[in-house]
Structure formats: structure tokens, C-alpha cells
Amino acid sequence: MQDDPILDVLNDLINYDEILACMVARQNMISVMPDQERFDTQVMQIWDIIKRAMDDVFTVIKGYSQAGLDEIEFRLQEYEVLFYVFPDTENALVVIVPALSNKGLIEVELENSRKEILKIMNQQEQGNLVTAV
Template sequence: MPSKEDQILKVLTEDLQRLEDIHACMVARKNLEGIAPITEEFKKEVMEIWEILKKTMDDFFDVIAHYSEFGLDKVYFELGKFDVMFFILPGTDTALVAIVPALANRGLLEVEMENARRKIISIIEGK
């Protein structure tokens, strides 16, 4: 049986990264510790601003760590021509993160992100 990490990586690559508007995705916490497809698979537009994205995302993980226990569920921010979507894993300092174009269809992406989050929670809980 594949490890939990391999199962989560499969959700990221097969359910999310295949979508045209997902430039990068990962399950991460502060300092981008977590599970992500290899960064070479991220779209090149994201790689051009990766360092500033990492720094900005770390700041948001501080907020997530402080407020997830109170029911913080989702966080979004815009950075230049990108939106970063955080779907928090309940009661943790960890989130499913996607980097998408600022003008992407957020409604469709939210449905895909929520479905992926549910699968990931199920994998983590061993169901």
C-alpha cells in the first residue's frame, strides 16, 4: 500500500496540478515544510516570483497557526498577477495551498480544492 505521503502527492498531481489554472499546489506549513510535487512541475510564471511568494506565504502561515483552532477555514491573498488560496486542514497549522492566476475562475477552483482537501483529510485520518 502506498504511504500517506504518496497518496497525498497523487491527489495533488492528479486532482489539482492537472488543472490549467493551478500553477502550483502543495500541502504545507510555515517554511513550506510539507508535501509538494517537484517544483520543476510548477508553471514557470510562478518560479519567477517564488522567493517573494515563499516569504509572503510564511507570514500567512503565522495567521493560520494562531486562528485555525477557532475555525479559520480558508485564506486568500493576491500577489501581483497571482492569487494564493489556503484551504486549512482543520485544527492544524497546515493547509492545502494553490497558486493560481488572479483572474482565474475562483468558484470552480474552490470546488476542486475542497474535494482535494476532503481526500487529504481522509488519507491523514486513515479512512
């Protein structure tokens, strides 16, 4: 299996105690995700509900990402789902945390991870352009 640098970033994120699940996704599609066995079991019990809610939020992201939508979040039961949108795309770094978690440190880590993933995506895009020429 080929190494995926974006997956490496997500695997680092999932190691934080308060991060219960994480992925890079867009509406109706999860692009990159760590092994679901690493997700908190409580999240997995309500995964279908979270996934449906995520798809609804991606409708908003799709409509407003070009206008500069940067972050969006929602609370569902005992969880918060945080979306860190990649600029000018319909994709986002999505992280699920406990609703009562201290988001200060988490937000710093998520912003750093978003920047790192965006850098990787840009490098991959440039590599694809070079290959296509």
C-alpha cells in the same frame, strides 16, 4: 520510492490549467509538493516572494486555526495564493492560481482535494497509532 497518496492528490490538482502550483504546507515547511518542474515558470520566477508571503500568512493560520479558520487567500502581483486549512492543524492545502481566474470550479476541486487529503491524513494517523500500540 514509496507511493504517497497525498502526492497523488496534488499531482491530480496540478493538471488543471488554472492551477499553477500546489502543495501541502505549514509555516516554514512544505510537507508534500509535486515536482517543481510541473509548476508554471512564471510562478517560479517570483517563488521567493511568494514563499515569504506564505510564511506570513501561516502566522495567521497558526493563531486562528483552532478558532475555526477555514480558508484564507491573498493576491500578489498577478497571482492569488489560496489556503485551505486542515481543521485543528496549522497545515493547509496551498494553491497558486492566476489572479483573474474563475475560482468557482477551482474552489470546488480544492474543497474536494482538501477532504481527500484530510481522509488520507486521518488514515495515516490511525495507522501510526496502531503501530505505536
